[in-house]
Amino acid sequence: MLKLCGFALSNYYNKVKMVLLEKGVPFEESFAYPSQDEAFLARSPLGKVPFFETAQGPLCESQPMIEYLEALHPERPVYSRDPFIAAKQRELIVFLELHLELVARELYPQAFFGGTVSESAQARVRKRLERHITAFRQVAKFDPYLAGGEFSAADCAAFVHLPVIGLATQQIYGSDLLIEHGIDWKGYVKTIGERPSAQRVTADRKAYIAQQAKR
Structure with a gap:
């Protein structure tokens, strides 16, 4: 299952979370706070949140995350068909x-x-x-x-x-x-x-x- 990493005070985390909820995509939440720890940077190179953990690997930056969701689940779009x-x-x-x-x-x-x-x-x-x-x-x-x-x-x-x-x-x-x-x-x-x-x-x-x- 797709894992959304970050914390609930982050406006960018909440932006992605809201899109997930609007599209009805199953997901898990994993608490993560910005860090420069080496293991963290392997998932989010600038040490920021939010980021996804997917079966194919991590994905960071909120806008690419949303575009990924739109391509993966086009049946409930969050952009106009026009x-x-x-x-x-x-x-x-x-x-x-x-x-x-x-x-x-x-x-x-x-x-x-x-x-x-x-x-x-x-x-x-x-x-x-x-x-x-x-x-x-x-x-x-x-x-x-x-x-x-x-x-x-x-x-x-x-x-x-x-x-x-x-x-x-x-x-x-x-x-x-x-x-x-x-x-x-x-x-x-x-x-x-x-x-x-x-x-x-x-x-x-x-x-x-x-x-x-x-x-």
Whole structure:
């Protein structure tokens, strides 16, 4: 059986997990935390999560993992059958992860983990985010799904990434930059959150947080 390795606080882990649940693919979960241990690097060369353990070997990076699932189980697609719409759905994932989440990630040490991000870095990140959010608004429809009328893998990505980006900017700048620039991600996430896959991911994430708090 396919094994998903990582932990329930990781937004990229939850993105892949949500796709697995949407497609109805049987899988096991195996707790794994980022590591530079030699044995870990043999499965995930950068020491990151998530990654798959498959009968053919390990597979890392969340987007190739999703593309693998789509090719392996095409009977329940997470992309449109229309090639152009499917390409637009993938385009949105790139915007979310490369142009928004990866940029906002520089704020996370101070926003979530008690670290410090310099004022110059905060200003640089804000400038990039504001430009990228404006661009994202041009391609995202939220009608009702991210790419329009069809639920897709882009919604799995948006469901896990947008709240983190919004909260990080709120913590650092005193203002949620997504909302400030006209993206009602809270209403959208509430809609997606009604799906059983999203409810499972959310429940498992909250259980993980509660478990860590007890420790």
